[in-house]
Amino acid sequence: MFTGIIETLGVVQEVKKEQDNIHITIDSSITGELKIDQSVAHNGVCLTVVAIADHCYTVTAIGETIKKTNLGYWQVGDSVNLERAMKLGDRLDGHIVQGHVDQIGTCVAVEETNGSWAYTFEYDPSLQNITIEKGSITVNGVSLTVVDSGKNEFSVAIIPYTHEYTNFKNFVVGTKVNLEFDVIGKYVSRLYSNK
CATH class of the missing domain: 2.40.30.20 (Elongation Factor Tu (Ef-tu); domain 3)
Incomplete structure (x- = not known):
């Protein structure tokens, strides 16, 4: 669950296609606070962190996600809106956002x-x-x-x-x-x- 209040911008470092999937590596100021298996919204798309190295982390998008979102247009150097999932007990400053792009x-x-x-x-x-x-x-x-x-x-x-x-x-x-x-x-x- 997200609120739609963006925490920071990330920058796409690598876009790697593998079968129907895309692996995207992002450079971000919040990388040091992330962990493997954590959900992060990327331009509103909820994706799971699958790898972390230095100041970058990687997420994977499957074919279904790519069809419904603009992920297929992403290129190295693009800026991405980032938001970590909300914590229980925090204020809901935006509105209820699922991270499931329509x-x-x-x-x-x-x-x-x-x-x-x-x-x-x-x-x-x-x-x-x-x-x-x-x-x-x-x-x-x-x-x-x-x-x-x-x-x-x-x-x-x-x-x-x-x-x-x-x-x-x-x-x-x-x-x-x-x-x-x-x-x-x-x-x-x-x-x-x-x-």
Whole structure:
């Protein structure tokens, strides 16, 4: 379980394909605090630490994860939003994030708005995921509030802190992002579609 409050950025050091899997090595300031078998959200994707060496650690993504996320686009040098799993008893500062990405979205607009930034994302509506205005959405692991909501798109507003300390600052039109829709909204949507 995660909150969508990013702890730090990591940098991809190696991407190694093995059959349908990808092994990704990340350089991070939190590596020294990690242990083998620990869950870490990478741009919102929950992955297990499988190796640690010096200031880098490695995670493995299987084919199913690669199909639903932007991991297949990662290259050496890319920055990655990182968050360790929440501890029981901690405050829930973002919203409930499972680290189970629902689908990929595409950035279709970036606008600087006098001290903040507005980003608009499109997604495939055939998967029946939904957003609502003032509802929660996770973009690359960042817990956000939806500003505007359409059938297959939504926008969010980013404060300067989030812009500086996440990989949002690297987004341009066409950037592929991981989307995890609000878990409560998913359950409600499923209940209504089964009637």
